[in-house]
Structures are given as C-alpha cells and as structure tokens.
Amino acid sequence: MADQRVERFLTTVLFTDIVGSTDLAAELGDKAWRELVQEHHRVVRAALKKYRGRELDTAGDGFFTVFDAPASAVDCALEVVVQLQTLGLQVRAGLHVGEVEQSGGKVSGITVPIGSRIMSQAGPSEVLVSGTVRDLTVGAGFRFDDRGTRVLKGVPGEWRLYAVSHATDDVADAAAAERGSHDQAGRRAAAVRRRQDRPVWQRHPRMVAGLVAGLGLAVVLAGLWIWQPWLPPALAGVAENSVGIIDPARNVVIAAAPVGRLPSAIAVGEGSVWVANAGDSTVSQIDPTSRAVIDTIDVGREPSGIAVGGGAIWVADSGERSVTRINAATRRVVATIEVGNGPRAIAYGESGVWLANSGDATVVRIDPTTGAVGVPVSLRAQPTAIVADGSGAWVVSADAGTVTRLDATGSVTSAPLAVGQRPSAIAIGEGAIYVANSADHTISVIDSAGGRVSSVIEVSGTPVGLAVDDRTLWVADRGGALERIDLDQPTHAHPRIELGSAAEAVAVVSGQPWVVTRTSLSAHRGGTLQIVSSFGNDVDPAFYPSPAYSGLVLDGLVGYEHVGGIGGSQLVADLATSLPEPTDAGLTYTFKLREGLVYSDTTPVQASDFRFAFERAFQLPNNSGAGSFAAAQYASLVGMEACAE
Numbered sequence: 001m002a003d004q005r006v007e008r009f010l011t012t013v014l015f016t017d018i019v020g021s022t023d024l025a026a027e028l029g030d031k032a033w034r035e036l037v038q039e040h041h042r043v044v045r046a047a048l049k050k051y052r053g054r055e056l057d058t059a060g061d062g063f064f065t066v067f068d069a070p071a072s073a074v075d076c077a078l079e080v081v082v083q084l085q086t087l088g089l090q091v092r093a094g095l096h097v098g099e100v101e102q103s104g105g106k107v108s109g110i111t112v113p114i115g116s117r118i119m120s121q122a123g124p125s126e127v128l129v130s131g132t133v134r135d136l137t138v139g140a141g142f143r144f145d146d147r148g149t150r151v152l153k154g155v156p157g158e159w160r161l162y163a164v165s166h167a168t169d170d171v172a173d174a175a176a177a178e179r180g181s182h183d184q185a186g187r188r189a190a191a192v193r194r195r196q197d198r199p200v201w202q203r204h205p206r207m208v209a210g211l212v213a214g215l216g217l218a219v220v221l222a223g224l225w226i227w228q229p230w231l232p233p234a235l236a237g238v239a240e241n242s243v244g245i246i247d248p249a250r251n252v253v254i255a256a257a258p259v260g261r262l263p264s265a266i267a268v269g270e271g272s273v274w275v276a277n278a279g280d281s282t283v284s285q286i287d288p289t290s291r292a293v294i295d296t297i298d299v300g301r302e303p304s305g306i307a308v309g310g311g312a313i314w315v316a317d318s319g320e321r322s323v324t325r326i327n328a329a330t331r332r333v334v335a336t337i338e339v340g341n342g343p344r345a346i347a348y349g350e351s352g353v354w355l356a357n358s359g360d361a362t363v364v365r366i367d368p369t370t371g372a373v374g375v376p377v378s379l380r381a382q383p384t385a386i387v388a389d390g391s392g393a394w395v396v397s398a399d400a401g402t403v404t405r406l407d408a409t410g411s412v413t414s415a416p417l418a419v420g421q422r423p424s425a426i427a428i429g430e431g432a433i434y435v436a437n438s439a440d441h442t443i444s445v446i447d448s449a450g451g452r453v454s455s456v457i458e459v460s461g462t463p464v465g466l467a468v469d470d471r472t473l474w475v476a477d478r479g480g481a482l483e484r485i486d487l488d489q490p491t492h493a494h495p496r497i498e499l500g501s502a503a504e505a506v507a508v509v510s511g512q513p514w515v516v517t518r519t520s521l522s523a524h525r526g527g528t529l530q531i532v533s534s535f536g537n538d539v540d541p542a543f544y545p546s547p548a549y550s551g552l553v554l555d556g557l558v559g560y561e562h563v564g565g566i567g568g569s570q571l572v573a574d575l576a577t578s579l580p581e582p583t584d585a586g587l588t589y590t591f592k593l594r595e596g597l598v599y600s601d602t603t604p605v606q607a608s609d610f611r612f613a614f615e616r617a618f619q620l621p622n623n624s625g626a627g628s629f630a631a632a633q634y635a636s637l638v639g640m641e642a643c644a645e
Contacts, residue, residue, distance in 0.1 A: 005103070006101050006102070006103045007101065007102045007103075008099055008100070008101050008102075008109075009099065009100065009102070010097070010098070010099055010100075011066045011067065011068065011097070011098075011099075011100055011107075011111070012066065012067040012068070012069065012070040012072075012073040012095060012096070012097045012133070013064070013065070013066055013095065013096055013097075013098075013100070013111055013112055013114075013115035014053065014063075014064075014065045014066070014067065014073045014076065014077055014093060014094070014095050014115065015062065015063070015064055015065075015093065015094045015095075015115050015116045015118075015119040016044065016062060016063045016065075016077065016080060016091050016092065016093045016119065017060075017061055017062035017063075017091065017092065017119065018037075018040065018061040018062075018089055018090070018091050019090045019091060019092055019123075019124045019125075020090070020124075021060070021061045024036075024089075030449060030450070034431050034449075036087070036089070037060075037061055038430065039087060040061065040084060040087070040089060040091075041058070043080060043083045043084055043087070044063050044080055047076045047079050047080045047083070048065055048076060050076070050079075051067065051072040051073070051075055051076035051079075052067065052068065052069075052072060053065045053066065053067045053072070053073065053076055054066050054067070056105075056106075056107055064112075064116075066100075066107060070095070070097050070133050070136045070137050071136075071137045071140040071142075073095055073133075074095060074127070074129065074133065074137060074140070074142060074164055077093040077095060077127045077164075078127055078164070078165065078166060080093065081093065081125050081126075081127060085125060090124035090125045091124075091125065092119055092122035092123065092124065092125070092126055092127075092128075093119055093122060093126075093127040093128070094115050094116065094117070094118030094119025094120070094121070094122055094127075094128050094129070095115060095118065095127070095128070095129045095130070095133050096111055096114045096115040096118055096129070096130045096132065096133060097111075097130070097132045097133050097136055098110070098111030098114065098132065099111060100112060104311070110155070113154060113155060114130070114152060114155055114159075117152035117153055117154070117155055118130060118152065118159070118161060120153075121147075121150050121152070121161060122163075126163055127163065127164050127165075128147065128161050128162065128163055128164075129144070129161070129162050129164050130159060130160075130161065130162075131159075131160050131161075131162070133162075133164075134162050134164075141166060141167050142164050142165070142166065142167060143164070143165050143166070143167045144162040144163070144164055145162060145163040145164075145165075146160070146162055147160075147161045147162060147163055148160065148161070149161075231247070231250070231254075232247070232254040232255065233254075234247075234250065234252035234253060234254060235252070235253040235254065235255070235256060236253075236500065237253060237498060237499050237500025237501065238253055238256045238499045238500060238501055238515070238517045239256060239258065239500075239501060239517070240501040240502075240517055240518055240519045241258060241259060241260065241261055241262065241263060241277075241279075241517070241518065241519075242256045242257060242258045242259060242263075242501075242516075242517050243256065243257045243259055243263070243266065243273070243275060243286065243514050243515065243516055243517070244256045244482075244499060244514070244515045244517060245257075245291060245509075245512055245513075245514055246482060246497060246512060246513045246514075246515065247512065248469075248472070248484075248511065248512060248513065251484060251495045251497050252497065253497065253499065255291050257286055257291050257292060257293060258293070259275045259277055259284040259286075259293060259516075260275070260277025260279060260280045260282045260284055260296065261277055261278075261279025261280045262277060262278040262279030262280075262518055263275050263276065263277050263278070263279075263284075263504060263505075263516040263517070263518065264276050264277070264278040264303065264304045264305070264504060264505070264516075265303070265304065265305050265306045265345075265504075265505050265516070266306070266505045266506070266507045266514060266516050267306045267307050267308045267313070267507060268288075268308065268507050268508070268509050268514075269308030269309065269313075269328075270308055270311065270313070270328035270329075271288075271328075272285050272286060272287065272288065272294075272328075273285075273286040273287075273288050273507070273509055273514060274286075274306055274308060274313050275306070275516060276299075276303035276304065276305065276306040276316075277303065278302045278303055278304055278318070281298065281299055281300065281301050281302060281303060281317075281319070282296050282297060282298055282299060282303075283296070283297045283299055283303065283306065283313065283315060283326065284296055285297065285331060288509050288510065295331050297326055297331060297332075297333065298333070299315045299317060299324040299326075299333065300315070300317025300319065300320040300322050300323075300324050300336065301317055301318075301319025301320050302317065302318045302319030302320075303315045303316060303317055303318065303324070304316055304317075304318035304343070304344055304345065305318075305343070305344060305345040305346040305347075305355075305356075305386075306346065307346045307347050307348040307353065308328070308348060309348030309349075309353070309368065310348065310353075310368035310369070311327070311328050311329065312325050312326060312327060312328055312334075312368070313325070313326040313328055314326075314346050314348060314353050314366075315346070316343040316344060316345060316346040316355060316356075317343060318342060318343055318344055318358075320343075321338055321339060321340065321341055321342075321343070322336050322337060322338055322339060322343070323336075323337045323339050323343060323346065323353075323355060323366065324336055324337075325337060325371065335371050337366060337371050337373060338373070339355055339357060339364055339366075339373055340355075340357030340359065340360050340362050340364060340376055341357055341359030341360040342357055342358040342359025342360065343355055343356070343357050343358075344356050344357065344358040344383065344384055344385075345383065345384060345385045345386045346386065347386045347387050347388040347393060348368070348388060349388025349389050349390060349392075349393065350388075350389070350390035351365070351388060351389075351390060351391065351392055351393070351408035352365045352366060352367060352368055352374075352388075352408075353365065353366040353367075353368050353388075354366075354386050354388045354393040354406075355386070356383035356384065356385065356386040356395055357376070357383070358382045358383060358384060359382075360376070361378065361379050361380070361381060361382045361383065362376035362377060362378055362379065362383075363376070363377045363379065363383055363386065363393070363395055363406060363410070364376050364377070364410075365393075365410050374410055375410070377406060377410045377411075377412065379395065379397060379404060379412075379416075380397075380400065380416070381397035381399050381400030381402060381416070381579075382397060382398070382399055383395045383396065383397055383404075384396055384397065384398040384423075384424060385398075385423070385424060385425050385426045386426070387426045387427060387428050387433070389428055390408075391407060391408055392405065392406045392407040392408045392410075392413070393405075393406045394406075394426055394428075394433055394446075396419075396423045396424070396425070396426045396435060397416070397423070398422050398423055398424055398438075398572070399571070399572055399573060399578060399579045400416065400578060400579070401418060401420060401421050401422065401423060401437075401578055402416035402417060402418055402419065402423075403416065403417045403419055403423070403426070403433070403435055403444075403446065404416045404417070405417070405451065413451075414451060417446065417451065417452070417453065418453075419435045419437060419444040419446075419453060420435070420437025420439070420440045420442045420444055420456070421437055421438075421439035421440045421577065421578075422437060422438045422439035422440075422572075422573075423435045423436060423437050423438070423444070424436050424437075424438040424463070424464045424465075425463065425464055425465050425466045425476075425505075426466065427466035427467060427468050427473075428448075428468065429468040429473070429487070431447070431448055431449065432445055432446060432447060432448055432454070433445075433446040433448050434446075434466050434468065434473055435466075436463035436464060436465070436466050436475065437463065438462050438463055438464055438478070441458065441459055441460065441461065441462065441463070442456050442457060442458055442459065442463075443456070443457040443458075443459060443463060443466075443473070443475065443485070444456055445457065445490075455490070457473075457485060457490045457491075459475055459477070459483055459485075459494065460477075460483065460494070460496065461475075461477030461478070461479040461480075461481055461483060461496075462477055462478040462479050463475045463476065463477060463478075463483075464476055464477070464478045464503070464504060464505070465503060465504060465505040465506045465515075465516075466506065467506045467507050467508045467513060468487075468508075469508040469511065469513070471486065471487045471488050472484060472485070472486060472487065473485040473487055474506050474508065474513045474515075475494075475506075476503035476504060476505055476506040476515055476516075477496075477503050478502045478503060478504070479502070480498065480499050480500060480501060480502055480503065481496045481497060481498050481499055481503065482496070482497040482499060482503055482506065482513060482515050483495070483496050483497075484496075484497070499515065499517055501517040501518060501519060502517060502518045502519060503515050503516070503517055504516045504517065504518050555574050555575055556574055556575065557573075557574060557575050557576040557591050557610070558571055558572065558573055558574055558576060558579060559571070559572065559574040560572065575593060575594060575597060575605070576591040576592060576593060576594065577592045577593070577594050578592070591610075593605065593607055
C-alpha cells in the first residue's frame, strides 16, 4: 500500500476538559451525567463552529481542536469557559502554537503534547496559554497574567505560562459623560418630553420608513421561503437498484444514482460512498459531490457487507469463503482473504476488521495491517449483522433474536442479550446501540454502558437498515420507505419518506441520508406462480415431497429464508418464534408457535395440530401401498417403530 502523504503546517492547538468529572459522574449518576456531557459537547461544538475551529478528537469529556488563527482559539476557549459555568461545569483549557504533521485524518507532532500538558496545568475555569500564543495575539484585546515557569511532563525545558482573559473596558469616558450640569440635564429632559408629545411618524420618520420597507421585504422573503426556488426539486421516488439521496430539512428525495444489481450494503469513507452489489458481484464507488458512480470494481461472489477503514474497503463475499480488500487510493483489489463459511456482514473499528460468518456461526477479527485472520469465535446462533467500536464488536443473531458483545480480543463479554424477533441491522449512537427487529417492527435501544435494553421504539414498516446522525435515527424499511426517528422524542410520530422501491440499507453522508434500494416487495404480489414438478398436484403435507417443492407451497415450524445468496441457505424460524435449543442429549426439540396464526378458513393454528400431523403421517399408506409414508420416510430414526405402533 502506498505511503500516505504527510503535511506540515503551523496551527493553534486547543485542549479542554471538565474539572472533577469523576466526582461529578459519581454524584449525578450515569444517566444525568451522560445528559450533562452531551450538553457540554453541544456548547463546545457551537463555539468551534462560531470561531472556525476543527474538532480532531473527543475522549470522554475532553476535546482536542485546532485553529488557523490563535486569537480565534483564545476567544473560543474563553467563551466555552463562560458558557459552561451556566451549566454548573468548570472546564480548563490549554493553548499552544506550533508546527504539526498531518497524515490522513490524524494530527501529530510535539506541538500536540505541549498543548495537552499546558491544559493540565490550568485550574478550574482557567485558560492557560504559552508565551508563543501571547506574543502572537498582542493587540487582540486580551489580558495576560503571568503564571510563572512550569515543567511540562515529557517536554524538555521550562515553559512560561499565562492565564488569559478579555481586557476590561475603559469606562472612564462613559462615567464622565454621565456627569453633566443640572441645566444640561434639564434641557435634555425637556427636549425629550416635547419629542414624546409628537406623533410617532414625526418622532421617528426613518424608523417608520424602515419598518415599512422591512415589512415589504419580509413578505418577499416569506414568499421565497415557501417557494424556495434555489432548492433542488423533490423526486417522486427512487428507482430499484439505486442510491437515493434525502434532504433532511424537507424529508424528500432530491437525487438518485443507479448502481449495480441487488445492492446489499453501503459504507462511507476515504472521500467516497461505496455500495456492494450482490447481483453482479461488484462494488460501486460514488463521488459524494457529483453523486455519480465514478468506478465499478469486481469483487467476490454475492457481496453482502461492506466497511471502510485503514485506507481500504473491506467486502464480505457471501457467495465465497472470502473477504475482498480494495486499496482506497488506487481503487484496485489488493487481497482476497480466506475466512469462514458464508461471510454475511463486516465492520471496521479501532480494534480491527470484524466479520460475521453465517454459515458456521462464527465471528473472526482481521488485522487491518497484515490481513491475518484471528481465531474464529463460535456463537450459538448464526450472526447476520455486526458493528464495531474502539473496544470490540456487537453481533446480531436473527434466528436467536439476540445481540452478543465481544471485546477487542474477540472474547464474549457476557451472555447474549435478547432483543426483538428477527433482528436484521445494528448501529452505534452516542451512549446507545440500536437494533432493528424486522419481524415485530421495532427498534431495540441498548444502553452500551449498562449492557441492557433500555427502551423499544415501534416503527411502521419492516426495518432492515439503520444509520445514526447526531440525535436522528434513520430506518430503512423494506416495504419501500425511509423512516425518521427523533431520538429526543422517540414516541412522537415518525415522518416516512416514500421511495417507491424497497430500502435495503442506509448511511449518512455530510448530514444527508443515502438509502440503497431494490425491487419493492409489492412488485411481486399477485399473479400466478407455475411450478414444474414430478410430484404432481398433491400438496398434502403428510407426503412431504422434495424440500425444494414443499418450501414453495408449505409452511413448517422452520424453513429456509426466501432470499438469494448465503441468506437463502440458512435455516430460520417460520411458524415457530425461533429455532429450538435441543435438550435431553439432542432427543428433544421444543418449539413455541408464533401468536395469531390461522388457517385459510380463519381457524386458529394449535400446537396439538403438529402432533396430529405426525400421527396422521403414520396412518396414511405410501405410494406402494406397503406400510405408511412416515415409516418409510423416518426409517433411519431411532424409536420410529414405537411411533408406527
């Protein structure tokens, strides 16, 4: 892989953190402390936006930011200190100016630790700066109080530091203006009374004229705001096998880009948007500015997952036992990594590349530098979705309805956490994990710190994809829509953006949701399915023809999902709520029926019906007339003779 370009430039670094955060967290409790930290983040980011600062890292309650101008950095730090005092928080800040190196998105160099060490010397609600910052901001309206020389840990020499504040205004002139003679004050008071006796349009002709002009301008602006001719027009929907771009301010589709057949996943990073196309085994690269496909890259068969990180694009090839690695700079396949059976989903995090193999119910970690595959972690259920963070990964198992937490080494940290039925997607938000449950139309919210389901959000469709943007959760609905959830008011009505085709996955690009679409499920409803089979017209379940035939016309307790790729080879619950856990040394399987099941004549389906079906199979003769169908079908099973009697 080619070396990343390293840039050196002069900048101002600003570090902040909350003083006494540990004691505050213990005093307030987890929830209240988390909400207070979120408000702290909002205040700091608002100040960064105002003074044109750039956030590089956020670790807990601290920020690492850079500025082009040192005076702007000082103004930002002072405003953050004052604003946070109104919240009952005291922060400290440290600033330094010097050269740094930037490689990729990371900034490094001796200037960075100097700024951090200066901050550690500051007291509550204090902003400390180096002598370099003071020298460069002379005349900018700041007052510097000498705090003497300090030794900064890990930094050579002694450093003179200064506490900075805004210079106090000189009020002498204002005080002198107040001290006038009594006669002058009396004349001014009389003039004011005379002016107040006149009509308002005579007293303030310019103000009245301005109000009239302002009212006219307001009418014009209101008309423009309603019309909004500068905005792109809304589209009626998104064609199948495309990526639709949503305007979150209006909740409408504003653009669409066609991609390959059966797009299955989407990821953002390395300056592009990447879409895995299962139907033609390719990856589409989209320019986020022009919204056009700029390259199509061949990968392994039936890619079902995609992730971006470490200068590469990682693709799970569900039709093969491999992961394809694409160099983001050259847009070329540089490695095909052999993994487990049926790779289904993939995620990139600080702890590595994580892959979920549905075929053998394992998760493996791939070293993003060497491409080495770690020891597979066996799960009790087939993994179908995965997401990663700095401390490990969260794995969804649809058949078991659970989420499993793995640490950075790949060890299971606790028992699987039960969520809803048929969970199909997972996303990470601030302090929470969100899981889409496709069978019961809900979103499970997991407290990532406590490791428990804290709430459940009902949605109106079949959720199959999730993306979090600040306090908004976007839900891809396979029924043909994108649903928007305000996480601060999750019980309020959720706006739905109709797409006209089935949503498969969603990602957020510069504040705009991009949704991947396939053929809508409604497009396949109705009509006639013709089956060519040597088994004739008999659909009596007692005779159980070939699985390929019965799977089309019958429903059992379990079955195979009617999808392409690795998903179609996985046994899933059908009339049962989940796959059973065998007991009694594998001799007993216990099923629980889904609620509300009825026959075509509306008769409720009972558990006793399944026992009757087995008994009936032993009573009906087979085609040869010798013995029962079940006796021949189950001849190899231990104990069959007792059932036949």
